[in-house]
Amino acid sequence: MAVVSRGFGARRREQDPALPPGQYLTTDFPVLSAGPTPHLHAGEWELEVRTETGARRTWSWEELLALPQEDVRTDIHCVTRWSKLGTRWRGVAVDTLLEGVETTAAFTTVHCYGGYTTNVPLADLVDGKAWIATEFEGAPLPDEHGGPARLLVPHLYFWKSAKWVRGLVLTETDEPGFWERNGYHLYGDPWREQRYW
Amino acid sequence: MSGWLAARVAEVVPASASGRVLVLDVPGWPGNLAGQHLDLRLTAEDGYQAVRSYSVASVGAGERVELAVDEVPDGEVSPYLVQDVRPGDVLEVRGPLGRYFVWQPEDPGPVQLVAGGSGVVPLVAMVRAHAAARSPAPFRLLCSVRTPADAFYRPELEALVDDAFRLDWVWTRAAPPGWPGTPGRLTAAGLAAAALPPEAGPTVYVCGPTGFVEAAASLLVAAGHPPGRIRTERFGGS
Numbered sequence: 001m002a003v004v005s006r007g008f009g010a011r012r013r014e015q016d017p018a019l020p021p022g023q024y025l026t027t028d029f030p031v032l033s034a035g036p037t038p039h040l041h042a043g044e045w046e047l048e049v050r051t052e053t054g055a056r057r058t059w060s061w062e063e064l065l066a067l068p069q070e071d072v073r074t075d076i077h078c079v080t081r082w083s084k085l086g087t088r089w090r091g092v093a094v095d096t097l098l099e100g101v102e103t104t105a106a107f108t109t110v111h112c113y114g115g116y117t118t119n120v121p122l123a124d125l126v127d128g129k130a131w132i133a134t135e136f137e138g139a140p141l142p143d144e145h146g147g148p149a150r151l152l153v154p155h156l157y158f159w160k161s162a163k164w165v166r167g168l169v170l171t172e173t174d175e176p177g178f179w180e181r182n183g184y185h186l187y188g189d190p191w192r193e194q195r196y197w
Numbered sequence: 198m199s200g201w202l203a204a205r206v207a208e209v210v211p212a213s214a215s216g217r218v219l220v221l222d223v224p225g226w227p228g229n230l231a232g233q234h235l236d237l238r239l240t241a242e243d244g245y246q247a248v249r250s251y252s253v254a255s256v257g258a259g260e261r262v263e264l265a266v267d268e269v270p271d272g273e274v275s276p277y278l279v280q281d282v283r284p285g286d287v288l289e290v291r292g293p294l295g296r297y298f299v300w301q302p303e304d305p306g307p308v309q310l311v312a313g314g315s316g317v318v319p320l321v322a323m324v325r326a327h328a329a330a331r332s333p334a335p336f337r338l339l340c341s342v343r344t345p346a347d348a349f350y351r352p353e354l355e356a357l358v359d360d361a362f363r364l365d366w367v368w369t370r371a372a373p374p375g376w377p378g379t380p381g382r383l384t385a386a387g388l389a390a391a392a393l394p395p396e397a398g399p400t401v402y403v404c405g406p407t408g409f410v411e412a413a414a415s416l417l418v419a420a421g422h423p424p425g426r427i428r429t430e431r432f433g434g435s
Contacts, residue, residue: 005282005289010277030407034429035424035429182296
């Protein structure tokens with residue numbers, strides 16, 4: 001039973017059923033990053049998918065943009081408790097990158113420029129659930145939000161949507177990434193409030 | 198991690214033009230490292246709840262927890278904490294949280310702290326931990342605030358300055374009377390004059406509003422600090 005705090009509640013905000021428990025709506029776009037924002041040039045940018053056997057595929061920036069692009073409208077939820085509803089993104093479905101890839105791996109480690117990593121089950125990245133996003137609200141993705149490209153896996157807390165994405169490594173075991181080793185939940189479902197462990 | 202703990206407000210102290218320090222008595226609080234934060238939960242009489250994260254200014258063992266809260270205009274929770282809460286009121290907290298933006302006294306390496314506005318709060322915990330441990334690790338804090346009225350913890354920080362702790366201020370809009378120099382934002386030259394150089398190999402902690410952290414971290418990288426040695430914590434929108 002929660003303790004009532006005297007006099008609290010006068011400034012309350014509208015509750016929206018699209019908000020997971022413990023989240024509040026923001027129209028800003030806050031930034032959660034463990035370190036400085038890398039400023040990457042498209043010319044030296046490369047994206048890699050590597051399987052558990054070491055098989056490797058890469059895309060240059062131009063090659064990524066030549067793949068089929070999808071427009072995504074989605075809600076996003078940060079573990080620091082803000083949510084944005086109806087955000088618009090454009091990018092390449094992870095399904096597209098994985099076409100023809102042979103794997104029995106059940107997990108992935110997402111690697112980023114700057115050294116950040118995060119772990120996501122492979123099943124959460126396929127079947128139209130995740131993208132490599134290069135545009136936000138009709139404009140190139142700003143550096144502080146992960147530009148030129150970030151993973152977008154909006155059904156999980158947004159730290160899983162790793163900024164400055166460099167590659168997906170398919171793994172047979174679930175290996176905690178950066179924030180997961182520093183107190184955040186291994187999976188991170190906002191509807192089950194899997195913030196910390 | 199433990200669940201929600203009742204936190205009785207022991208003291209409220211004005212701390213700046215728009216902020217105040219809340220001292221909470223939290224039976225069961227397990228203690229915290231310098232730089233960690235907690236979740237604070239408020240429940241209205243009809244069951245409505247709001248939760249926000251706040252950095253902890255206090256450090257170490259003990260069940261007395263200190264927060265410093267800056268009022269966010271049009272905010273839902275911070276105006277309540279800054280204007281309405283009084284001693285005896287009961288809130289709830291959960292934590293401590295976060296294991297990356299922390300400093301531990303066992304770390305002998307030099308440390309550069311860079312704060313923007315109320316971003317100084319977790320860094321105050323580090324300075325307090327450094328002083329309490331009598332750590333010889335070289336410690337420097339560079340604080341950027343708008344005006345003297347906006348500076349949290351200034352008297353305490355000034356009093357802690359010694360051979361192992363250096364404090365510098367950047368006044369962005371108005372400096373105290375008699376201050377040499379002109380108010381203005383942190384620059385590369387200002388950083389070079391105040392901060393430990395990259396050759397000293399410091400771990401750098403930067404905390405503040407998003408725009409400040411982006412600017413300060415970019416200056417640090419440009420000055421030659423390895424990005425992997427710069428830990429950041431941002432708040433607010435961009």
